[in-house]
Amino acid sequence: MLDIFSFTAFRQISQMLFAIFFFHSSEFLLAVYFHGIQKVTPNSLLLSIDYVMAMIFSLVEYLVEIHFFPEMKEQCAISKMGLALVVVGEIIRKLAIITAGRSFTHLIKKYIDDDHVLITHGLYKYVRHPSYCGFFLWSIGTQIMLCNPLCTLAFALVVWHFFHMRIPYEEFFLRQYFGSQYEVYARQTSSGIPFIK
């Protein structure tokens, strides 16, 4: 029997599909809850071409490896560790969104509006970018869960690089809006992503 029909493959692929479905649908529903359906676009599903390509690539790695090296996918402890990272990352991300409420937008705001307040409580008391930290863990966790060594490394590098570019850009506008209030806050808290100040 082909390994793709094994119990392990069924479990790992179902977990992956559920993780993806839950992540994107809950992002969209929370955006609708906080901003209203009129202001939310399909962009809040966070399904970019690059992201879809990355997920397809990870599925290809999975299928190739399970066919040629099926024992690689039987690392139960590693796969469970990945699942735990997915769950922890998802919880951190959603707690951050709920804490920031209307101040949280999927697109970086370049102009302040009245309902945008600086959030420094909850998870934001400990790190400046908890939702990015949650996504970082979630995305790497999905690949560890699939026992995909290449994509684990690739996702870690690509997602890290994405936040390395995005955080200074986002903080440029936050400094403009909130001035010294943001400066003080930024000095007291770390970014939440390793090796990003």
Ligand SMILES: C[S@@+](CC[C@H](N)C(=O)[O-])C[C@H]1O[C@@H](n2cnc3c(N)ncnc32)[C@H](O)[C@@H]1O
């Ligand atoms: C996708 S959210 C990400 C928020 C944050 N970087 C995080 O990881 O939780 C981006 C929007 O959140 C806003 N934002 C980021 N940090 C904030 C804070 N501490 N208080 C209020 N708004 C914030 C930015 O202005 C931007 O429009």
